[in-house]
Amino acid sequence: MPDDLLSTLVLTVLGVVGLALLYRQYAGRDTSPSAEKQPLSLRGHGAETTRPFALVAGRYKLAYAFPAGVLTSVTLLDTHNGDSEILTITRGSGVTAFEIGAPGRYALRVEPTDDGAAWELMLSPLGLPSRR
Secondary structure: OHHHHHHHHHHHHHHHHHHHHHHHHHOOOOOOHHHHOOOEEEEEEOOEEOOOEEEOOEEEEEEEEOOOOOOEEEEEEEOOOOOEEEEEEEOOEEEEEEEEOOOEEEEEEEEEOOOOOEEEEEEEEOOOOOOO
8 A cells, every 4th residue: 555655646746847847848838729820910100019929939921011211120029038039120011021939929029210100010920830
């Protein structure tokens, strides 16, 4: 009987440690397959950081529309670790692509040189999801 109790205790401890490691690795990350399926449309005026949104690992397309005479930068922010990546610095409208290496919560920082300038963004997945 003591061997059964010891085996149960060891399995319980291993299970708790495994769950703790998984939580530490994925805390704050949205890994749901539906996180990237719907295009995300964003609009604003002047410098603004968007509300956070979930993305899974993969390639994405960012379509943008800024006033023709207003230079505007768009930066991707990882809300989990604070990393950032400039996606574009441009004026007018166009499209750029970028890749997300890890699933998580992200935001976009839009900074036009004219504080009253209106802007529009459309974020959507590019291509097929990977089967890693």
